[in-house]
Every structure is written in C-alpha cells, then in structure tokens.
Amino acid sequence: MDFLQNLDPTVQFILFSVVKIGVVFGVTMSFVAYSVLVERKVSAWIQDRVGPNRTAPPMAQFVPILGPFLTRLGIFQPMADGLKFLLKEDFTPSYVRKVYFWIAPAIAVIPAFLTLAVIPFGSTLGNPGNKMVIADLDVGILYTFGIVSLGVYGIVLAGYAANSKYPFLGGIRSSAQMISYEIAMGMSVVSVFLLVGDLNLSKVIEYQAHGGWLVFKQPLAFFIFLVAAFAETNRLPFDLPESESELVGGYHTEYSSMKFALFFLGEYANMIASSAMMVTLFFGGWTLPFIGDPASGLLGGLLHIGIFVAKMCAFMVLFIWVRWMFPRFRYDQLMDLGWRRFIPLALANILVTALVVAFVNR
C-alpha cells in the first residue's frame, strides 16, 4: 500500500474516486437486481404464495442441499430477469416522438445514480484523508435536491414522447406529484440543517455521532421526509404515474426491453438513494450510538460500511412492505395530503425548530 501513499495527491484523488465510483455503481446495480427479487419474494409471502422458486442454472442441481435451497429462495432469478431484458425485442412504436422516446429512459435513470455521489456510506478505510464518499460536497443536500428534481423529467418526457393517452396521463400525474412533494421534502430537511448548521452530509453524520440521531430530535421532519420519499420514488401508495390498473403501466406503457428496464432500474435506484438519504439525515449514517469515531483501520471501515448498508436495507424492506399493504391514493387525496397537510406541517416544524435553536441552544 506504500506506493499509493507516495503518489501525487491529484493522481491519488482521481484513482480513489474512480475506484469508489466503480464500487458504488456495481454494488447499487446488484442491490437493484436483488431488491427486485426481495420485492417479489416478500409480496409472495404477504400474499401466502411461494414466489420465484424455479430458476436455476443447470449447475445448481449438482450442488447438494445448497443448490436446491438457493433455487427455492430464487437467488438466480435476477440473472434470468436481466438476461431477459437484454434479449427481448426493443420495439419502438411508429407513432412515438423518437428523440424524446430514446432520451427519456436515460434521464430517468441518471439522477438516481448521481444522488448517490454525495452520500457518505462509510467513514474511512484507515487513511484519514480518504473519506468514504464519492464527492464530499459542502452543498451536499442542495445538490441532492437539484438532481432529484431532474428525475421527474425522465417520466414526463416518457409520457410525452409515447404519444398515446395512458403514458401521457401518467406523465402529467407524475409531474404534479413529484413537484408538490419535493416542496414538502425540502422543507422537512430545512429543520434538520437548522440544528446541524451545515449542508455537508458528512457534517450531518458527525453531528449525529455526538448529539444523537436526528430522528429523535426531528420525528415530524423524518415522517414528512419518509412519506415524500414514497411519493418521489413513485411507490405505492403514491404510484399514480404507474398505476397498472388504471393507466396500463402509465408512463412506460410503450416501452419494451432495455428501455423499460432502465425505468425499472431508475425506480429501484431511487429507492436506494432515498433510503440512503434517510439513513444519512435521520439515522446517523454509518454510526451507531456506541460507534461514532471514524475508523482507524480497514476492518473498522468495512464495519461502518456494513452498518450503513444494513440500515439502508431496513428502509428498502419498509418500502417493499408498504407497497403490499396500501391501496393507491386518489389523485385529489394525494394533492390534498401534499399541499394542505405536509407543507403547513413542515413550515410549522421549521418555525418551532428555529425558535428552539434561537432561544434554547444559544
């Protein structure tokens, strides 16, 4: 490892960044694949079914006990799903607006991954100068909100480009929904940063490591953020842009093959990103109440990353659990909830927090 320390700082920075980007991207992609599997399995169990339990490569049957067990858990299902998406015919209907039709899936998926850049997923791996975050931005949360709000363009463009009525309705719904809930989401976070006094997400974690998790200090902000995250990721009970039963799949009705898969990927990557945001903002990121100091060795660093991933997985399970529990909100109920409940609540929360910070924490 010595030659790494002796490198030019710029080269070192670039090298580390590339490695971190690669690892985060790879891990996120496999998380996406396997969260689809978890989604299918959990939905099956909630509905008293078995779920995917047949797919297996031919080798699996020769491994005693473990092979059949993994097959039954559906471990190989994501590979088959991915292969299927790659090999399916990529059909472009004749009536679509081609340029937007091609751009939309990319626009839908890119912001989800960009958001992950500022998430501190661990402390260090021994080298104090090398934080486990791809971009340690001082404007962290502003960057996140800027990028997240781009995500709506993918869906709106997809709805517009498809040039048919159901995707169009889906696109309209999503633009209204995502724009309204972004306000509530942003406002709920303001009170967090009033307490922390810094926009950098690493600083937020530092604050929580010593001052306790913010979910206990700002439960209302967390609740609003959680519900808004459900709306932003188009998950049930707010999956109005998709709503299979009324809009035939909504904005991605006309898509097939890999382009459809990109929307799918974007949705799950968004879930991962918002889970990571919630863990970072409200649940202390990679810290635990008794583990707060940056790691001094490789093992400790990996442990911190493990803690972060475990917390994130808990949120993913919550996302999935909730999906199989609620019926969809009606459009006007959704708007009512967003504008007339959450925005006033978030504003009141900011006011109270500001007063407390001004008079108590002085």
Added chain:
Amino acid sequence: MSTKVVERKPLTAWERSYVPSILGGLGVTWKHFKRTAPFLGNKPITMEYPEQKWVVPEGYRGAPYLVKDQDGATKCVSCQLCEFVCPPKAIRITPPGAEGQPADRANAEKMPLEFEINMLRCIFCGLCQEVCPEEAIFLQKDYSLTGVSREEMVYDKEKLLKLGGTHAGVQKWKHKLEEAAEQETFPVETAAATEATK
C-alpha cells in the same frame, strides 16, 4: 314495521390521520408474512403443481376413456350413440361393417373397428357417458392431457382402452347368455303348477 337508523358518524381526526388504518394494515400483512415466510411459519397455501397434485374427487369429469369388462373384453358395441350425441363432434367411430371382425366376447353383436376421440375438441360434458347403453365409456380422472401435435391429441381405440382400464359392472350380454342357457334346465313355475300345489 320497525326501522333501524344506522348512524353514519363522521371520521374522527385520529381516523382521518390514516394512522389506525396504517397500523391495521401492518398487522394484517405481518400476520400473513409470518405464516408464509420460510423459517417463520413456512406454510404457503400454494400447491406446487407438478410435484404435488390435488386429490381428484369422485364424479369428476375428466377425459373420456373406453373401459373393458372384468373379463378383459371391449364393452363398446359400436352403436355410435355417443358419436351422435357428442356436442363438439369429438368422437368418431368406424363400425366393423357387415363382414367385419366380430366382438371379442360371446353374445355381443359387434365392436368398433376404430374409435377416436379428439381430445382437443372434447369439452368433457359427459353426454357420451350418459348416453352409452353399454356402460362402455366413462369420464375418468385425467385432467392434464398434453401432446406436441394435433395428431397426437386424437386418441385411438387402443390408447383409449389402455387408459380406461377395467370397469366392473353388469356384464349384460354374458348375463343374457347365462339366462338363455338356464331356460332349458330351470323349473319354470307355471300357473297350472301353482294351482296344483294348492
């Protein structure tokens, strides 16, 4: 006539906050999850079909097959009633003709030269079974008929007899033969004889 006024209370603020329904929903889904998931309850209600099969109830109307009697003889006498009654025209019988092969049991007049059921046409209505005067065709318990070609799904006489097996019932023609034989030996009680005993 008494009437009952049903109260329609407006939802309370607590109920309108969605919290009770959310908690109720979590409870219901958790209950099902706990019962079904492996390592917890592991009791999904799914019956995994090719490995597990359901018990076919008595009187189930599966595929119609020809049966043999307890002596291993073909019961069908080629009367073609089933062919005529068959609503989708799935049955086709080729009779033996005047000089054709005789039946493989005594006293029965004939048996079909060929008996085909097109299982792709068959609607499993059971009219053939109902109409058969010989109790030679029965809807049995097979419900999963598969084949790789249309020709394969036309079951011929040999196949139908093999699949149908034996159905122990009244052996009509054998019985009639026995009755006829007994005509010569049995002491018939005539009216005169009855008078005499009195």
